[in-house]
Structure formats: structure tokens, C-alpha cells
Amino acid sequence: xxxxxxxxxxxxxxxxxxxxxxxxxxxxxxxxxxxxxxxxxxxxxxxxxxxxxxxxxxxxxxxxxxxxxxxxxxxxxxxxxxxxxxxxxxxxxxxxxxxxxxxxxxxxxxxxxxxxxxxxxxxxxxxxxxxxxxxxxxxxxxxxxxxxxxxxxxxxxxxxxxxxxxxxxxxxxxxxxxxxxxxxxxxxxxxxxxxxxxxxxxxxxxxxxxxxxxxxxxxxxxxxxxxxxxxxxxxxxxxxxxxxxxxxxxxxxxxxxxxxxxxxxxxxxxxxxxxxxxxxxxxx
Amino acid sequence: xxxxxxxxxxxxxxxxxxxxxxxxxxxxxxxxxxxxxxxxxxxxxxxxxxxxxxxxxxxxxxxxxxxxxxxxxxxxxxxxxxxxxxxxxxxxxxxxxxxxxxxxxxxxxxxxxxxxxxxxxxxxxxxxxxxxxxxxxxxxxxxxxxxxxxxxxxxxxxxxxxxxxxxxxxxxxxxxxxxxxxxxxxxxxxxxxxxxxxxxxxxxxxxxxxxxxxxxxxxxxxxxxxxxxxxxxxxxxxxxxxxxxxxxxxxxxxxxxxxxxxxxxxxxxxxxxxxxxxxxxxxx
Numbered sequence: 001x002x003x004x005x006x007x008x009x010x011x012x013x014x015x016x017x018x019x020x021x022x023x024x025x026x027x028x029x030x031x032x033x034x035x036x037x038x039x040x041x042x043x044x045x046x047x048x049x050x051x052x053x054x055x056x057x058x059x060x061x062x063x064x065x066x067x068x069x070x071x072x073x074x075x076x077x078x079x080x081x082x083x084x085x086x087x088x089x090x091x092x093x094x095x096x097x098x099x100x101x102x103x104x105x106x107x108x109x110x111x112x113x114x115x116x117x118x119x120x121x122x123x124x125x126x127x128x129x130x131x132x133x134x135x136x137x138x139x140x141x142x143x144x145x146x147x148x149x150x151x152x153x154x155x156x157x158x159x160x161x162x163x164x165x166x167x168x169x170x171x172x173x174x175x176x177x178x179x180x181x182x183x184x185x186x187x188x189x190x191x192x193x194x195x196x197x198x199x200x201x202x203x204x205x206x207x208x209x210x211x212x213x214x215x216x217x218x219x220x221x222x223x224x225x226x227x228x229x230x231x232x233x234x235x236x237x238x239x240x241x242x243x244x245x246x247x248x249x250x251x252x253x254x255x256x257x258x259x260x261x262x263x264x265x266x267x268x269x270x271x272x273x274x275x276x277x278x279x280x281x282x283x284x
Numbered sequence: 285x286x287x288x289x290x291x292x293x294x295x296x297x298x299x300x301x302x303x304x305x306x307x308x309x310x311x312x313x314x315x316x317x318x319x320x321x322x323x324x325x326x327x328x329x330x331x332x333x334x335x336x337x338x339x340x341x342x343x344x345x346x347x348x349x350x351x352x353x354x355x356x357x358x359x360x361x362x363x364x365x366x367x368x369x370x371x372x373x374x375x376x377x378x379x380x381x382x383x384x385x386x387x388x389x390x391x392x393x394x395x396x397x398x399x400x401x402x403x404x405x406x407x408x409x410x411x412x413x414x415x416x417x418x419x420x421x422x423x424x425x426x427x428x429x430x431x432x433x434x435x436x437x438x439x440x441x442x443x444x445x446x447x448x449x450x451x452x453x454x455x456x457x458x459x460x461x462x463x464x465x466x467x468x469x470x471x472x473x474x475x476x477x478x479x480x481x482x483x484x485x486x487x488x489x490x491x492x493x494x495x496x497x498x499x500x501x502x503x504x505x506x507x508x509x510x511x512x513x514x515x516x517x518x519x520x521x522x523x524x525x526x527x528x529x530x531x532x533x534x535x536x537x538x539x540x541x542x543x544x545x546x547x548x549x550x551x552x553x554x555x556x557x558x559x560x561x562x563x564x565x566x567x568x
Contacts, residue, residue, distance in 0.1 A: 171497070223501075240546070258528065264521055278485055
């Protein structure tokens with residue numbers, strides 16, 4: 001199988017590594033808009049060849065859109081348009097973005113819709129760029145496949161095989177449920193980390209050495225604040241309504257803590273903490 | 285040196301392990317109010333002997349108060365009172381609590397004040413109880429010693445030796461600065477984690493399988509929400525003013541994100557994320 005990956009960042013680059021070394025891809029082509037990243041990806045050997053967008057669509061059996069979701073929404077119809085011009089097209093295109101509703105909407109009425117499979121491999125780190133790519137990133141994690149009934153079964157099968165080569169387990173879901181779920185278990189934790197970083201960085205203006213005492217707990221809570229704006233701006237914007245619901249509930253919870261602390265209401269603080277402790281049931 | 289540890293939880297228990305195995309303590313006595321924990325501590329072999337509070341003060345050269353800070357504030361004067369009745373007392377008492385201002389205030393006018401050294405070993409996990417104790421917990425971490433000019437130099441020296449045996453580096457600070465710093469780099473990250481857990485647990489009432497998609501990022505952000513109420517209620521209450529400042533700034537930052545997302549203001553979302561990214565300078 002010839003695999004074309006558009007966007008050689010953390011996700012695209014890591015897929016390139018494992019699809020090649022595990023034999024799923026006989027050839028991996030890469031498209032990368034940023035010249036420095038393209039040169040780095042070639043030097044590291046992430047892909048067999050850097051190609052243009054057009055060459056990538058021409059040469060590949062399966063095309064992976066691994067760019068920020070704002071760009072992906074514009075790119076997906078362009079690729080489907082190209083598929084339309086190919087006789088007996090058997091090519092498949094997938095995306096790997098963190099929001100799914102706009103992507104499935106933009107493709108919905110396209111005559112080549114069935115060649116697209118919406119997927120979201122739930123893996124990553126707070127790092128970005130081809131330098132962040134690593135083998136084994138996806139092993140054992142979940143991959144969500146959305147609205148698979150809108151794709152043709154052969155295309156779904158190819159994509160299942162691809163994720164199976166990455167050792168991922170598939171979960172099937174509609175795109176609107178996907179976006180609700182990710183707002184709560186992924187997007188909001190990024191916003192809370194960003195806000196925490198901003199809070200402490202603000203304080204650092206008066207208290208130069210405030211980070212000397214930063215502990216492991218602080219580091220783990222603030223880790224996601226290193227995440228890349230190019231990726232996260234369109235996610236938060238495209239998943240606006242769900243993220244706002246989550247953020248509003250979250251601000252209410254923060255205010256409940258705030259008021260209990262302000263009132264020295266130790267019984268209420270205890271109640272809030274003990275309720276929060278139920279997370280033990282989920283996170284071991 | 286004979287060491288008495290009051291409170292055999294994560295911190296007290298971990299100190300017991302390393303002070304004994306590294307030869308700083310020839311004998312370790314433990315006081316534990318909770319019978320199950322006392323029996324467990326004895327069974328695990330954390331201490332040489334479980335003793336009463338009075339025996340602990342009588343037998344030990346150095347007494348470590350490792351109980352929640354609400355209890356510590358009541359216990360410290362009782363121990364200093366006992367020191368007063370001992371002729372030529374050379375005993376030392378320390379605490380290991382996460383807030384320092386109330387403790388140093390409550391001891392300030394005590395005639396035996398110089399025998400107390402206020403310290404805060406900056407180490408821990410989100411687990412608690414004697415089962416959570418582990419060797420090496422403190423290695424390489426910072427230990428803050430507060431208001432050391434109020435302690436006698438011999439007592440400070442003993443405590444420095446103790447923390448040196450735990451492989452900690454000492455940082456000296458006054459207790460009020462300590463409490464500001466810990467509000468920002470420790471206490472608030474606990475509150476934000478608790479609030480995140482409550483937000484997602486609330487949503488789980490409607491969306492049963494929401495945690496199926498929880499990723500590594502979510503786990504690391506919410507990890508501290510497993511922390512124990514017995515420890516955290518008095519910390520948040522004693523450090524009320526500093527924690528409120530931090531929480532209020534934090535809520536403002538969350539609202540800034542909220543408004544930018546609500547307005548689809550991608551330029552503003554980008555500005556906020558890129559400012560937060562400066563945390564890379566601090567957290568590698």
C-alpha cells in the first residue's frame with residue numbers, strides 16, 4: 001500500500017514511522033508546507049519522499065490529512081474533487097483531527113464522500129513538529145472512527161487495517177458525540193492548563209523565583225500548556241459550543257471552591273474534594 | 285539519633301523508611317491515631333515501634349509532625365510545652381506541612397520556640413496512608429526551611445542533616461513568602477484538578493461512556509484530584525488569602541478563554557495560547 005501523509009508533525013510523522021517499519025506501507029510520501037519541517041522530515045528519514053500535494057494524491061492509495069483542523073476542513077473537499085476526476089477511483093482519504101463534526105459536514109454532500117473515513121487516533125504528546133514524531137506513539141490507544149456508515153465498507157476496512165498496524169483499538173461513534181466527548185476529556189484540560197500557566201506566569205512578574213518551588217504535581221497539571229497554537233486554535237474554535245458548555249461548568253466548579261474557601265467553610269471544601277475523589281474510579 | 289514521627293502517612297512513612305535505611309536514625313518511633321494505619325505501618329515495618337504521643341516526645345531526639353496542618357497547629361504548642369518541662373532540653377521538633385504562616389505564628393511567643401524548625405519537603409504523590417510510603421520519595425527535591433532565624437542554630441543544623449540524609453536541597457524563605465509561592469505552584473493546581481474532575485464527573489451522569497476516550501493528557505491534568513481531603517481541607521483553609529488571589533486570577537484567565545472562544549476570536553485564542561506556551565521556559 002502506498003501511503004501519502006499531508007502534514008509531517010507529531011501525528012503524521014509518527015504514523016509515517018510505524019506504518020513503514022511495520023510493513024503496512026511499502027512507500028510513504030510526505031507533504032509538508034513548512035520548508036524547514038520538510039527538510040527535517042527528509043533528513044530524519046520520516047518519509048521515503050517529500051512530494052507536492054498533487055503528486056501525493058496521484059501516487060498514494062491512502063491519503064492521511066494530518067494538519068490542523070482549520071486547514072483540514074479546506075483540504076478535504078479539494079482531495080475529494082481530485083478523486084472525482086480519477087476513473088474507477090479506489091483511493092481513500094482519512095483525517096486524524098481532534099474535532100469531527102465540521103469535517104463530516106463539509107464532506108457530506110460530496111459525490112466522493114464514501115472515499116473519506118473520519119478518524120481520530122487518541123494519542124499525542126505536548127510536543128509538535130517532525131522532531132516530536134516517535135515510534136510506538138499509538139500502541140494500545142483508542143482510535144475513534146466517526147460516521148462510518150457514510151464511508152464505503154472497503155474504505156473502512158482499509159482504515160481499520162491501517163490502525164490495526166498501529167496497534168490501536170477502534171471505537172465507532174457519530175461525529176457529534178465524538179465532539180462532545182473530546183470537549184470534556186481532552187479539549188477542556190488543555191484550556192485549564194493554559195489558564196494555569198497564564199496565572200503563574202503573571203505572578204512571576206512580581207515574584208521572580210516562584211517556579212523554584214514548582215513540584216511534580218504542578219508540572220503534570222500544567223504540562224499541556226506547552227501545546228501548539230496552530231493545532232489548538234482551530235480545535236477550540238470548531239468545537240466552540242461543546243467546549244463552552246464544558247468551560248462554563250468548570251468555571252462554576254471553580255467558583256464553588258472559591259466561595260467555600262472564602263467563607264472558611266471547611267465542610268463544603270471537604271464535600272467538593274471528596275466528590276472530586278471519585279475520579280479514582282476512572283484514573284488508576 | 286532517635287527519630288519520632290507523628291503521622292505515618294505518605295510523607296511521615298517515607299521519611300521513616302529513608303532515615304532508617306540511610307543510618308540517620310538508629311531508632312524510629314511512630315505515632316498514628318488511626319488504628320488500622322498504625323497496624324499497617326507496624327506490619328509493613330515502617331517504624332521500629334508504635335508508641336503513644338507522650339512516649340514519642342520522651343524517647344525521641346527529633347520529633348517530626350507529619351499530620352494535616354490543622355492538627356499540626358494544635359500539636360506544635362503541646363510538644364513545645366512538654367519540652368519546657370525537660371531540664372536542659374536539646375530536643376528538636378519539626379513539621380512537614382504545606383502551609384507555614386500559621387505554624388510559625390502559633391509558635392512565635394513560645395519560650396521553647398528555638399527548638400522548632402519549620403520545614404516543607406516539596407515531594408509527594410496523590411496517594412496517602414502508610415501504604416503510599418516509598419523509599420526515595422524525597423531524593424533530589426527541594427526542602428524549604430522557614431524563618432530559620434527564629435530557631436537555634438544547633439536545631440537548624442540537625443534538621444539540615446536530616447534533609448541531607450533524604451538527599452534534599454535546602455531553600456531558606458520566610459513563612460509568608462513560602463505560603464504565597466505554594467499557593468501558585470502547588471495549591472492552585474490541586475483546586476483546578478478537583479474542579480476538572482467534578483466537571484467531567486457531572487457530565488458522566490448524561491454520557492455514560494465519556495471516560496472511554498480519556499487520554500494521557502486528561503489523566504495528567506486530573507491526577508491531583510485523587511488527593512486526600514484530610515490533608516487538603518486545612519491547607520486551603522489556612523492559606524485562604526493567597527489561594528483566593530491565585531484562584532481569582534485563574535478564573536479571570538478562564539473567562540478570557542471563554543469569551544475568545546464564544547466570539548470565535550481566533551486571534552485572541554492564539555494570543556492566549558502563545559502566552560501560556562512561555563511555560564516551556566520553566567517546565568521542560
